Each structure stands twice: as structure tokens, then as C-alpha cells.
Amino acid sequence: MTTVRYTQDHEYVRIDGDVAVVGISDYAQGQLGDVVFVELPEVGKAVEKGKEAAVVESVKAASEVYAPLSGEVVEVNTELEGAPxxxxxxxxxxxWFLKLKLSNPAEVENLMSEADYKAFLDTLA
Structure with missing residues (x-):
């Protein structure tokens, strides 16, 4: 079963077993505008929840992508290098940006469900 959760920084995590796919939400990409570059971490890198995991640059700004959960990077989306x-x-x-092998699956409990995230977005309007 796949679980999707969100952060207040507009990252999403799609969890399947002990591996999580990480990226930014549709809202975040809309705020950024046209993405022109993505800096991905090295496979094997340990990332900590709330710390920088990647960087995304758009025509408007450069922004950090924070790890929604702690773990080890097991794969990155190399397609983004040629097609950001x-x-x-x-x-x-x-x-998507990267896949993490989770080191502390219980951290998921602190993230927003899709319904909670939509309600959070309504407070930003």
C-alpha cells in the first residue's frame, strides 16, 4: 500500500514499504514557475528530516527541497538533469526528485495527509 504525505514546506513523500519517493507538490511548482535546474544529492547520502536534500531553481528563484523524512538516498531522478x-x-x-530508504518510519506520523495538506493550502489563499 502506498501512502502519500506532505510537509508545510510543500514537499511530498510517497511511501511504499521502507522506501519513500520525494518531490515537491503541484502548489510548490506553481509558486516557483518554470523550473530550469535541479540539483540532486548523491546516491548513498544520508539525509535528515528537515534538512536540505536537493535544490530546485526556476526562472523566479532557487529553493531548497527539504527531506520530509530521514533516510539514505537510494535513487535520484536523473531524467531531471536533462528535463527539469x-x-x-x-x-x-x-x-520526483529522489528515493529514500527510511531510517525512522515513525517520522511519517508528523506529516500531513492529503486532506490535511489541502486544508493547509486553503489557509494560504
């Missing part, structure tokens, strides 16, 4: 626009086209699908 995938982040705009399909942020929660083909525009």
Missing part, C-alpha cells in the same frame, strides 16, 4: 521541466509538468509523478 518535468517538475512543472508532473510534479507528483515523473517530476
Amino acid at each position: 521541466g518535468l517538475v512543472n509538468e508532473d510534479p507528483e509523478g515523473k517530476g
Whole structure:
């Protein structure tokens, strides 16, 4: 079973077993505008929840992508190197950034469900 959770910084995490796919939400890509570059971490790097995991640059700004959960990077989306626009086209699908092998799955409990995230977005309008 796949679980999707969100952070207040607009990262999402799609969890399947002990591996989580990390990226930015549709709202985040909309705020950034056209993505022109993505800096991904090295495979094997340990990331800590709340710390920088990647960088995304758009025509408007550069922004850190924070790790929603702690773990080890087991895969990165190399397609983004040649096609960073995938982040705009399909942020929660083909525009994912990295996959983490979770070191503390209980951290998931502190993230927002999809319904909670939508309610949070309503407070930003």
C-alpha cells in the first residue's frame, strides 16, 4: 500500500514499504514557475528530516527541497538533469526528485495527509 504525505514546506513523500519517493507538490511548482535546474544529492547520502536534500531553481528563484523524512538516498531522478521541466509538468509523478530508504518510519506520523495538506493550502489563499 502506498501512502502519500506532505510537509508545510510543500514537499511530498510517497511511501511504499521502507522506501519513500520525494518531490515537491503541484502548489510548490506553481509558486516557483518554470523550473530550469535541479540539483540532486548523491546516491548513498544520508539525509535528515528537515534538512536540505536537493535544490530546485526556476526562472523566479532557487529553493531548497527539504527531506520530509530521514533516510539514505537510494535513487535520484536523473531524467531531471536533462528535463527539469518535468517538475512543472508532473510534479507528483515523473517530476520526483529522489528515493529514500527510511531510517525512522515513525517520522511519517508528523506529516500531513492529503486532506490535511489541502486544508493547509486553503489557509494560504
